[in-house]
Amino acid sequence: MNIDKIRSAFAKHFDGATGAVYASPGRINLIGEHTDYNGGFVFPGAIDKAMAAEIKPNGTNTIHAYALDLEADNYAAFGLEEADVPKQQWARYIFGVCREIIKRGGEIGGFDTVFSGDVPLGAGMSSSAALESTFAFALNDIFSLGIDKFELAKIGQATEHNYCGVKCGIMDQFASIFGKAGSLILLDCRSLEYKYFPFNPEGYKLVLLNTAVKHELADGEYNKRRASCERAAAAIRVNHPEVEFLRDATAEMLEEVKAGIGEEDYLRAKYVIEEVQRVMDVCQALEKGDYETVGERMYGTHHGMSKLYEVSCEELDFLNDVARKCGVTGSRVMGGGFGGCTINLVKEEKYNDFIEEAFTAFKSKFGREPLLYDVVISDGARKLD
Numbered sequence: 001m002n003i004d005k006i007r008s009a010f011a012k013h014f015d016g017a018t019g020a021v022y023a024s025p026g027r028i029n030l031i032g033e034h035t036d037y038n039g040g041f042v043f044p045g046a047i048d049k050a051m052a053a054e055i056k057p058n059g060t061n062t063i064h065a066y067a068l069d070l071e072a073d074n075y076a077a078f079g080l081e082e083a084d085v086p087k088q089q090w091a092r093y094i095f096g097v098c099r100e101i102i103k104r105g106g107e108i109g110g111f112d113t114v115f116s117g118d119v120p121l122g123a124g125m126s127s128s129a130a131l132e133s134t135f136a137f138a139l140n141d142i143f144s145l146g147i148d149k150f151e152l153a154k155i156g157q158a159t160e161h162n163y164c165g166v167k168c169g170i171m172d173q174f175a176s177i178f179g180k181a182g183s184l185i186l187l188d189c190r191s192l193e194y195k196y197f198p199f200n201p202e203g204y205k206l207v208l209l210n211t212a213v214k215h216e217l218a219d220g221e222y223n224k225r226r227a228s229c230e231r232a233a234a235a236i237r238v239n240h241p242e243v244e245f246l247r248d249a250t251a252e253m254l255e256e257v258k259a260g261i262g263e264e265d266y267l268r269a270k271y272v273i274e275e276v277q278r279v280m281d282v283c284q285a286l287e288k289g290d291y292e293t294v295g296e297r298m299y300g301t302h303h304g305m306s307k308l309y310e311v312s313c314e315e316l317d318f319l320n321d322v323a324r325k326c327g328v329t330g331s332r333v334m335g336g337g338f339g340g341c342t343i344n345l346v347k348e349e350k351y352n353d354f355i356e357e358a359f360t361a362f363k364s365k366f367g368r369e370p371l372l373y374d375v376v377i378s379d380g381a382r383k384l385d
C-alpha cells in the first residue's frame, strides 16, 4: 500500500494540508461461508492488503473525497443529511458510515479525504468492508466518539444493508476491525463471542488464486440466498420454536419440512447446515494439528457452494479440480462466491508444482492466468504514523 501516494495526493488536492492516516484490511476466511447471516460460525483472518485513507476535518458539513485508484469519476462532495446521498457507488460507503454513526448519536462534521488500497476489488477479499472499517475506525478516533469495536463493525455492516443494497453478515467488517497478526478469529456470529486462533500450519502454505471473475454481490443473488435461508428457518421453526437461525437446525429438521419448502430453499439450507458442522470439525482438527481433515472440509465447502448453494462459477470449479489433481490438501471458493478467489492449503513441497499447473492449465482453458496472493495474516484497523 502506497501511503506516500495518498499523502502527496492529499496535499495536492487540499492546499498542502496534512491529515491523519488510517488503514483497515481485507480478509481471508478459512471456512464458514454464508454462515454469518445464519447465526453460525466463521473463521476469518485479516490480511496484509488494506484500504487506507488520509482524513482531516474541514470545519464545514461537507465531505470532499478522492478515490485515488479510480481513473474516472473519482471525486465526490456530499453533505451529512440522508438526502445528500452521493451518486457514486464508492462514495456511498463513506456516506453510509457517516450516516450510521449519526444515527447512533455520534457527532461528526465534514472532512477532506483521499483514499487508496491494494485489496483487489470484487475478489472475495472484502474490499468494501475494508473501506467501511477504515472510515468507521478513523471517524471514531478523529471525532472522539467512544464507539466500541463491535459497534464499529456493525456500522460497516449497516452501511452495506442500508446504502449499498447487500444484506451481508458481520464477518467481513468484524475481521477487518478485530484482525490480529498471525491469528485467525473463530467468531460466533450470533453472540459475537470470538476467540483468536494462532494459525501457523508448519509445512503448509495458504495461497489465494484469483480467477479475476469479478463478483458482484449487489446484483441480488446474495440477498436471494439469504432470503432462502430465512424462509427455510421459518418453516422449521413452526415445529421447532427454538430454531432462531439455520445454525440451530439439524439435517433431520430440514427433512421434515422438505416437502413444504421449494427445492431451491431446501438445497440452500442443506448447504448451510452442513457448513456449520464443517466449521466445528475444522476447529477440532486444528486443535490436533490435523490439516488433512481441515483440507477435506474445505473441499466439502467448495462442493456445497458449487452444487447446493450455487455460488461458484466455471473458473472457480476449474481451479478447485486442478488443486485436487495436484494433491493440494484443501481448496475452495472463498467469500461470497460468484467469482473471485479460491483459498488453498498446500504442503510446501507441492506448492511450486501446483502453482505451475494451475497457471498453465487455467491459461490454456481461459486464455489468461489467474492472479496469485500469498496470505499473511495481519492486524486489523489502525492509525498509521
Ligand code: GLA
Residues within 6 Å of the ligand: 032, 033, 034, 035, 036, 037, 126, 168, 169, 170, 171, 172, 335, 336, 337
Ligand atoms: C460476503 C459477505 C459476508 C459473508 C460472505 C460469505 O463476503 O459480506 O457477510 O456472508 O460473503 O461467507
